[in-house]
Amino acid sequence: MDNGKTLLGLLSQGPSHGYDLKHTFDRFFGGEKPLAFGQVYAVLARMLRDGLIAYVGEEATGEAPDRKKYMVTPIGREMLLGWMFTAEPPSPASRSDLMAKTVIALLVDEDAQRLLDVQRSAHLARMRDLTKARRDAALLDVLAYDHALFHIEADLRWIDLAAARLDALRQEIAQR
């Protein structure tokens, strides 16, 4: 998740300061891992340097340690829309690891089926945990859980297909 662009989007709602932005971020996207204040201020400083946001003054709020208020510039808005309407590539990290393990297992004559089973069980267990947490969650959280669930499901489909193709894969690998 691109925290910088997300903060830029939150700031697009209207002028705000780091303290409020951090709490708004956590409310929508924090989940189990709230954003660190330091990260918010670092992102704001970078966006200010790049002209994506502008300083609009200070506000005495009492609780906020840094009361500098910012707003999004037209350049920032353009950047935000560019990010918003550009498709994300699917995350390849976990899949490529699993693919490497599978190919190596076949190369060294280890039990590839077993490693796929292990991964499948772990994925299903994770899906069960997410489904349980999702049961009484607010709709906004349900949306986030669904996103995670569908991604794990995609990996599971790959695992099932790879498992069904192990014999053919073994033959092809032997011929390379």
Added chain:
Amino acid sequence: MTENAIITARGLRKSFGPTEALRGVDLDVRRGEVLAVMGPSGSGKSTLLHCLAGVVVPDEGTVRVAGRDVTALDEAARSRLRLAEFGFVFQFGQLLPELTAADNVALPLLLAGTPRGRARTAAHAALARLDLAGAERRYPTELSGGQAQRVAIARALVTRPKVLFADEPTGSLDSLAAEHVLTAMLDLVREDGTTVVLITHDPRTAAHADREVIVRDGRIGASSGMVA
């Protein structure tokens, strides 16, 4: 045998002609658990469900349900057992099109000899539990896919079965309808303590279960989830 198992299957083998559908399955289903049975098409999972439910007799092996050897019963006794103690839900609700929702739900009670008035009252209550109060007089063609599946679930649960066998119960529905139907079904069975054997190829459906087993080439493969 796992303590507190309501179903215990040992050494199940079943062939259809030259095809070996089950090749030595051992399985315990714990009382009150929701067990998902997963596996690729043709892996033997439906045959396994049919053997556990006494629909099909295995060539070898035994199935005990609440201590009783189902494989030793004759067809008439297995039929009585299915009617009294099991509920069934399939991918396509298989409601009788000429009967109203309430009459579809009342059917298993009437077949078991329950007086008509009592069967009707129980059917209305079962429909209400699935959020279908007001739909009692509708015919299956007048129901949405999700509603028809909920009627099928009401029919399966109206006899208060010990075990509910569900074969891809949400397989014909879109994601949101499937979610509603599955949640409604599982809320009720968990409330009643009913054991569920749920066949699905869909991981998101299986994720609602307490545990899953994978059937592959007629055998039970990997398994994960709640430990008794």
